[in-house]
Amino acid sequence: MSITYFRTGYCCFVLLSGYNIRPSEKDYWNETEDLKAECVQQLMPKNRYMKLKSVVHFVDNKTASQHSNDPAFKIRPILDGLNAKFGIFVSALSIDAIIVRYYEHHGLKQFIHGKPIWFGYKYWAVCGNNGYCFSFQLYCGKETSQGCQNLPLGTRVVLSLLDVIPPSDRPSNTVYFYNFFTSYNLLGHLSKMSIRATGTVRQNRTGHCPLIPVCTMAKGKRGSFDHCCDQAHNILMVRWYDNSVVTMTTNCDTVQPTQFSRWCLAKGGAGKTTVELMCINLVLSQTTT
Numbered sequence: 001m002s003i004t005y006f007r008t009g010y011c012c013f014v015l016l017s018g019y020n021i022r023p024s025e026k027d028y029w030n031e032t033e034d035l036k037a038e039c040v041q042q043l044m045p046k047n048r049y050m051k052l053k054s055v056v057h058f059v060d061n062k063t064a065s066q067h068s069n070d071p072a073f074k075i076r077p078i079l080d081g082l083n084a085k086f087g088i089f090v091s092a093l094s095i096d097a098i099i100v101r102y103y104e105h106h107g108l109k110q111f112i113h114g115k116p117i118w119f120g121y122k123y124w125a126v127c128g129n130n131g132y133c134f135s136f137q138l139y140c141g142k143e144t145s146q147g148c149q150n151l152p153l154g155t156r157v158v159l160s161l162l163d164v165i166p167p168s169d170r171p172s173n174t175v176y177f178y179n180f181f182t183s184y185n186l187l188g189h190l191s192k193m194s195i196r197a198t199g200t201v202r203q204n205r206t207g208h209c210p211l212i213p214v215c216t217m218a219k220g221k222r223g224s225f226d227h228c229c230d231q232a233h234n235i236l237m238v239r240w241y242d243n244s245v246v247t248m249t250t251n252c253d254t255v256q257p258t259q260f261s262r263w264c265l266a267k268g269g270a271g272k273t274t275v276e277l278m279c280i281n282l283v284l285s286q287t288t289t
Helices: 003-019 025-029 038-043 046-055 061-067 073-085 153-164 167-172 184-192 281-288
Strands: 092-101 119-128 133-138 174-177 196-200 225-230 235-241 245-250 258-265 272-279
Touching (some): 003 025, 003 038, 003 046, 025 046, 092 133, 092 153, 153 184, 184 196, 184 235, 184 245, 235 281, 258 281
Antiparallel strands (some): 119 133
């Protein structure tokens, strides 16, 4: 079997089966009208595909001792090959976690309560505002390699994913992420790398920024805000109160209060009404990008 046949046969079928789903793999070769896929039947015989699936390997199993710190070493060439082919062609990027549904037994399967998909493989991904994925990493649990223990997990994920951006293109891209990743120290790292970034941040990751306490602001008027700027590292911290108090940080955006209309319950709970609130430009940029 040639490598060309493997690519155009086996690999093409694997890609197709990801979006053209059947209850069973064998159903692609079924002769009933509602199950058969003629393009697959013309691509390769069923028995040949099942044979290839049982013997295909991307890494020599004899080298397993050399990859003791990488639980996903058997598919690492595939993951690295896909990431090498991606490119950045939008300026607004977002970093988040992705869950790929999987219910069978596997050591890398994750359980995340309260999410739309509870069981599956967890990936870190950097995507564009159009939903296109530019780079991803399979989460393999706690890292044991040296040199990665000094930084929090969220910081390591962001810095490693943003390696796909060429240094010359970094000033033209803006990255958004939520409070799992964001910290004062991370914004400092990104500022040194000339990467523009904005994200929500947890109270214990503000770098002791002297903002109005959350409990005090929650008793105030909706639309109120407080901000503080670290000019030495070009980091802005903002705390804003709407339905709840949210804290955000950025190294590229501004406060610039703007008035906007917001739905809220009328007094006594009888229907809804609109109120005029003050919103900061930092919030509008992240929610509308």
